[in-house]
Amino acid sequence: MAKNKLGRYAEVEVLPNVTEVSELGMWKGLDEAFWLQTFGVESLDLTLELACGKGEYALALAQRYPERQFIGIDIKGERLWRGAKEALDLGLTNLHFLRVYIDHLELYIPEASVDEIWIPFSDPYLKQGKESKRLTSPRFLAEYRRILRPNGIVHVKTDSPELADYTREQIGEGLAECAWVEPDIYAGNNGVVGDDGDVGSAGMIPEECSRRGIPPELLTVQTYYEKKHIASGRTICYIGLRPTRLALAHHIPLK
Ligand SMILES: C[S@@+](CC[C@H](N)C(=O)[O-])C[C@H]1O[C@@H](n2cnc3c(N)ncnc32)[C@H](O)[C@@H]1O
Numbered sequence: 005m006a007k008n009k010l011g012r013y014a015e016v017e018v019l020p021n022v023t024e025v026s027e028l029g030m031w032k033g034l035d036e037a038f039w040l041q042t043f044g045v046e047s048l049d050l051t052l053e054l055a056c057g058k059g060e061y062a063l064a065l066a067q068r069y070p071e072r073q074f075i076g077i078d079i080k081g082e083r084l085w086r087g088a089k090e091a092l093d094l095g096l097t098n099l100h101f102l103r104v105y106i107d108h109l110e111l112y113i114p115e116a117s118v119d120e121i122w123i124p125f126s127d128p129y130l131k132q133g134k135e136s137k138r139l140t141s142p143r144f145l146a147e148y149r150r151i152l153r154p155n156g157i158v159h160v161k162t163d164s165p166e167l168a169d170y171t172r173e174q175i176g177e178g179l180a181e182c183a184w185v186e187p188d189i190y191a192g193n194n195g196v197v198g199d200d201g202d203v204g205s206a207g208m209i210p211e212e213c214s215r216r217g218i219p220p221e222l223l224t225v226q227t228y229y230e231k232k233h234i235a236s237g238r239t240i241c242y243i244g245l246r247p248t249r250l251a252l253a254h255h256i257p258l259k
Pocket of ligand 1: 057058077078079082083105126228
């Protein structure tokens, strides 16, 4: 087993459950047939985790829903390696990782094939002029609209008030409908982490989750970055949204 960062980075290239841009070649995409064959299914029922890092959401979801297929996407091979290794150790055949830029999603994910997109703790890109890199900027919402099925949903979790406000602004502009905003998902227990490392159930969340069809324990899956943010006392916000047709006007075609 590779032990250091460089070793993990090299090994990610050969893991059977990772596909990366260097083996595909720039601008070479993946079609529906690739995914059907990869997952050994006759039709796709996809969920994506974007900026997945070590893939905690994809891993939790893939174990919970063996009949669905999950794709974790990030550009950092060393982080993906950890999620991919765990998926192999768990024997998960319904989870695959892509080491590609999310900016090029249209090359890799077929139109209207996705039911859910999870975006936990993506970079808020706070510097002026960098807003278009945010994963809830109009050009990304356009792409999500293209790959989502009708009624598909995007789940955003963030500790960044700026990213939360920016995302709500896109909703205000009509580029997405708001499904649900929970400004502080751990309200009621103040994010207190128990001896077992668990944050426990959050205030009103379990009932609210059930009412909205999200298993409560999924909202409180904790990624590497979420644990760090909770430890430093940050407030964790959840926003559920559905990109609208208006977002499509912001599509930026690839070269
Ligand atoms: C703050 S980390 C969060 C990782 C993980 N979701 C978590 O919560 O622990 C942000 C991740 O987004 C990835 N990322 C940022 N922009 C990206 C892009 N355009 N394409 C692919 N990955 C990107 C980075 O490589 C990094 O792993």
